Amino acid sequence: MKDLSTLIGEYAVLLTREMKNILDKSDVSRFGYEKVCDSVDYSVSAGGKRIRPFLVLEFYKAVSGKSDITAALPYAAAMEFMHTSSLIHDDLPAMDNDDMRRGKPSNHKVFGEATAILAGDALMLLSAETIASNPHCSYEQNAKGVIELMKHAGIHGMIGGQQIDLLGEAADLDLDTIKKMHRLKTGELIATSCVLGCIAANASEEQIEAAREYGMSLGLAFQIVDDIIDVEGVSYKAGKTLGKDAKYKKSTYVSVCGLERSKEDAKALSEKAKNSLLAFPDGNASKELEELCDFLLFRNN
């Protein structure tokens, strides 16, 4: 079996090509609005771990047993468009006010706030369009894929989580609220990535629910590790401003539970995620998905 980092890197290359193909509509005259096109390209090309698309592709493999992941690539691209959109809006001065993202100046620092708002909007819309028009899947799969992503990115998903996050800057949150915030803000879209891979492979309801559980556990673990890195990590490696949470007295998993308990909880969630993989045939992709749990747990950026 390939080393996990190698596989993630290989998928990232395929994904980047897919996203560029989708963005490059050469028959369209961009005259007058080149700026927002450049702004979208800037953030889409900025790299990142590409974990969400990786999950789409791996769950497609886990269910279908196919090594050709072409059919799931549009869904993978859609997840990355949506994730990138949320990062652009999150970094805005009115939101987290972050100057750096993925080791580069954040979108609004380069293109200004107005264009950054529009670029985030454009990527959100493109995300839905990309799922709805996946030529390798049926109308039914595509319609269900759109519902899955819009619902979990929407007001009772990611957006709701971001609203809780904003309140956490002004007030102390308790652990239940922090968990809810992480579940909504991060867990839902990690889980949706897993589910979209399943939808592309016509998975059973049972598999879809197992994929969702894997994603929710992994997502919460991922976010706890993020909070830990903000305290322990190194800015150079993370490619973003660190120590911000403490500076702004933001409630985090770590500030409420302490470092030790946070590390234990992340580990337990990671184990829970691994157990969810029992619903998938051995040998397809479950080994990589198991490894991913450790990969994310022991990362330092």
Added chain:
Amino acid sequence: MKDLSTLIGEYAVLLTREMKNILDKSDVSRFGYEKVCDSVDYSVSAGGKRIRPFLVLEFYKAVSGKSDITAALPYAAAMEFMHTSSLIHDDLPAMDNDDMRRGKPSNHKVFGEATAILAGDALMLLSAETIASNPHCSYEQNAKGVIELMKHAGIHGMIGGQQIDLLGEAADLDLDTIKKMHRLKTGELIATSCVLGCIAANASEEQIEAAREYGMSLGLAFQIVDDIIDVEGVSYKAGKTLGKDAKYKKSTYVSVCGLERSKEDAKALSEKAKNSLLAFPDGNASKELEELCDFLLFRNN
């Protein structure tokens, strides 16, 4: 036949109920993110002419000949969600910086910028979800409906138009660029409203293209009239800040062509729109759609 204003009013009531039903997911715990829910409700309830949903419903009638418009109501609601989303983001300080909208303080004046950004995002996502899950249409119709709206709201549609609009605040635009701006910013979504009504009624390709032409002509006329009202209108009636374009030296159709030529062009476009209605069976809804052209041309808010 009913008076047009009465019909628009009746549809607005049906639409408002539909939107409230969609927004009211009573099984969901809003704990922690009530603010963004309130922010969405605030703008969705703020009224407005509801022209886009009206067009969805009327084109559904024009094609199907049915007076029961239930099947098209979710698409109509989706159009209004998308439109409302664009208004919330448009009013932001980084964009048009408008304090008033539909006679009330704009969303960010009440809920703050961060929540207004999230509310706009949420409505955009809800718009796609609402189309994709229309229970009265097939998966094929719903997937095509999502593609239609996302494409024309997206970077090569409404978003592109808004980017041109932003540039117009800093530089002089020529007439071609202003037309392109209006076509993208307003025309595309007016046309999409007409097309969505057609998709819900399983219209022919020919009818879809005629509906699109009607919408594009009407949309440009509508926007020219908007520019005229900004110069001639009364703030109280329009429910928003007027005279802003001149104050900020923004290039508009009127500032480039003058009032007389603008009025002539709006009238000619309105006639062109009426001619597109020949593709639809007489008596279904074409009379109302004809009247709508005059209604929008001679409005004063």
